[in-house]
Amino acid sequence: QRGAALTPKGRELYDRLLNEARDALGEFPNEANAVRYAGLLEKAFQAFPDSHDEMRAQGLAYFRYFPTDTGVAARASGSLEQLVEAGHVCFEPLVYEDFLPVSAAGIFQSNLGDNAQAHYAANSNRQDFERALGRGTLDELALYADTQRRSLEDCAEVLGLNES
Structure with a gap:
């Protein structure tokens, strides 16, 4: 996910592009089709912005914002975009943390066999995971937001923007 925690909009785009590449491949990714799959992924993900600026502008990722020394000294008001453009606020993407990335999930699924893969994909969900875990889990999107x-x-x- 480009190293950034994606918003629901960003995740939807990411998942759509990933599925587009998988559908174009027509079979489960494996060593024999790895080069073709990599090409399909590269083509599909051309629709996903490569810059944090563009990801932020499109609302695809979550960011942490910081006032700059210039911003603190100026204590100017304005919209977030105006403050960023003026150099009064800077930002960095929140880092995506996942205990089972797509690559590991793919390895796990490839070891299940064809029938089990379809069953796994159709039946994996948060409720089942939480039931097996014996407790609820935190919503990572809510944490990032x-x-x-x-x-x-x-x-x-x-920056003193809350003062009357």
Whole structure:
């Protein structure tokens, strides 16, 4: 996922492009079709922005925002975009953390056999995972959104944007 935590919109695009490449391959990715699959992935993911600026502009990823020294000194008001353009606020993507990345899931699925792969894909879900775990899990999208929101609130406070 390009190293950035994707928003629901970004994840939908990522999943759609990944499925597009998998559908074009027409079979489960394996060593014999790895070069072709890599080419299909490269072609499909041309539709996904490569820059953090563009990912942010399209609302595809979550970011952490920081006031700059220039911003603190200026204490200027404006929209987030105006403050970023003026160099008063900078940002960095929140890093995506996953305990089972797509590559590992693919290895796991490839070891299941064809029938089990279809069953695994159709039946894997959060509720089953939580039931097996014996407890609920945190919603990573809510955590990323909260981190982004708090960083924006911190910027507003440091830059004096909340003062009347």
